[in-house]
Amino acid sequence: MHELGVTFYILKDVKKVAEENDVKKVNYVTVEIGEVSTVIHDQLIDCWNWARKKEEVTKETEMRIETLEAVTYCEDCKGEYRTVEYGKTCPYCGSEHTYLLRGNEFNIKEIGVDDDT
Amino acid sequence: MSEVKVIEIHENVFKANDEAADRLRKNLTSKKVCMINVMSSPGSGKTTALSKLINMLKTELNVGVMDVDIKTSMDAQKVADATGVRSLQIHNGGLCHIDAEMTEKAIEQFGVDGLDLVFIENIGNLVCPAEFDTGAHKNIMFLSVPEGDDKPLKYPLMFSVCDLIIISKMDTKDFFDFDLEKATKNIRKLNKKATIIPISAKTGEGMEELAKWVKAEVKEISGRA
Ligand SMILES: Nc1nc2c(ncn2[C@@H]2O[C@H](COP(=O)(O)OP(=O)(O)OP(=O)(O)O)[C@@H](O)[C@H]2O)c(=O)[nH]1
Ligand SMILES: [Mg+2]
Ligand SMILES: [Zn+2]
Numbered sequence: 001m002h003e004l005g006v007t008f009y010i011l012k013d014v015k016k017v018a019e020e021n022d023v024k025k026v027n028y029v030t031v032e033i034g035e036v037s038t039v040i041h042d043q044l045i046d047c048w049n050w051a052r053k054k055e056e057v058t059k060e061t062e063m064r065i066e067t068l069e070a071v072t073y074c075e076d077c078k079g080e081y082r083t084v085e086y087g088k089t090c091p092y093c094g095s096e097h098t099y100l101l102r103g104n105e106f107n108i109k110e111i112g113v114d115d116d117t
Numbered sequence: 118m119s120e121v122k123v124i125e126i127h128e129n130v131f132k133a134n135d136e137a138a139d140r141l142r143k144n145l146t147s148k149k150v151c152m153i154n155v156m157s158s159p160g161s162g163k164t165t166a167l168s169k170l171i172n173m174l175k176t177e178l179n180v181g182v183m184d185v186d187i188k189t190s191m192d193a194q195k196v197a198d199a200t201g202v203r204s205l206q207i208h209n210g211g212l213c214h215i216d217a218e219m220t221e222k223a224i225e226q227f228g229v230d231g232l233d234l235v236f237i238e239n240i241g242n243l244v245c246p247a248e249f250d251t252g253a254h255k256n257i258m259f260l261s262v263p264e265g266d267d268k269p270l271k272y273p274l275m276f277s278v279c280d281l282i283i284i285s286k287m288d289t290k291d292f293f294d295f296d297l298e299k300a301t302k303n304i305r306k307l308n309k310k311a312t313i314i315p316i317s318a319k320t321g322e323g324m325e326e327l328a329k330w331v332k333a334e335v336k337e338i339s340g341r342a
Contacts, residue, residue: 002212002213002214002244002245002248002249004212004213005212005213005214005216005245005249006130009130009131009133009134010130012133013126013128013130013133017124017126021124023124027121031130038244038248038274088306096306105129106129106130106131107126107127107128107129107130108126108127108128108129108130109125109126109127110123110124110125110126110127111123111124111126112121112122112123112124113121113122113124114120114121114122115120115121115122
């Protein structure tokens with residue numbers, strides 16, 4: 001739902017890194033999104049393709065998305081399981097004393113630029 | 118042909134905002150201004166309850182209210198009109214949330230000097246505002262009785278980031294078969310620490326307790342600086 005807002009943060013960050021590295025044109029930016037983060041991939045890409053035109057350095061930058069698996073931890077049996085499959089309830093012992101270990105990420109991983117040195 | 122070079126970033130998308138929020142929070146603490154971010158679904162009773170609450174507080178505290186400058190909203194203005202306190206407008210460009218940079222700009226523009234307490238009435242939405250730290254000291258949310266006692270399960274992040282959860286419109290609980298115990302249980306699954314206060318702006322139920330909670334937070338900030 002907040003894909004547009006987030007797009008501007010990514011744009012700002014990519015621009016900053018490009019400037020720091022004296023880069024004129026960014027070919028792609030890779031973001032990592034956890035499976036249970038609420039970001040809708042297609043919408044993010046749409047927002048990006050619209051917003052990227054605002055800056056010279058990102059005008060043609062492609063957005064690449066990598067998905068990170070979500071894992072939940074059970075406090076009662078110390079087990080770990082795939083969140084997407086079982087949700088809040090531990091498949092080993094049925095406990096609900098569980099919490100998300102990872103899968104909520106939203107990171108800017110890297111950018112790819114022309115290396116003409 | 119030029120080769121592609123990879124520059125690694127590995128940075129959380131929200132990091133810049135989180136840092137801006139921490140800066141703002143420190144700045145407000147040093148000015149002894151307590152800021153409270155109020156979130157909820159649309160129509161849950163924020164404007165009504167805040168107006169009543171501020172009328173109870175304003176003899177003791179200097180209060181300000183802040184919200185976004187959507188033409189159809191102007192809730193901060195409504196509260197200001199109903200209570201006579203200062204209103205601050207945030208420009209958020211029509212986005213689904215308020216972030217620290219927007220709050221910071223509004224504070225620069227309108228000023229908070231002399232205020233003890235500022236409420237932000239966030240955008241009516243249970244998803245996006247939960248992800249963006251506004252720089253407030255405390256986050257509170259309204260869950261209104263007509264929304265149902267199972268609502269926490271549908272919006273886990275929102276319920277887990279709040280310090281206070283207000284169950285509003287308690288006067289309607291019999292019409293909606295709202296089970297307070299069940300709601301509390303559902304909230305506790307996500308958030309063990311939050312204070313829960315059932316209120317009705319209409320009958321006044323819980324309003325004293327709410328005012329007490331807010332005053333304690335203000336004291337905490339003014340005492341810390
Ligand atoms: N029965 C009852 N109705 C209430 C109460 N508080 C607010 N309302 C009604 O609920 C409706 C919405 O109230 P608002 O205070 O505008 O809610 P809000 O959360 O500020 O709404 P938005 O800013 O539009 O999201 C109005 O019709 C109020 O009269 C209450 O305690 N009991
Ligand atoms: Mg309102
Ligand atoms: Zn288990």
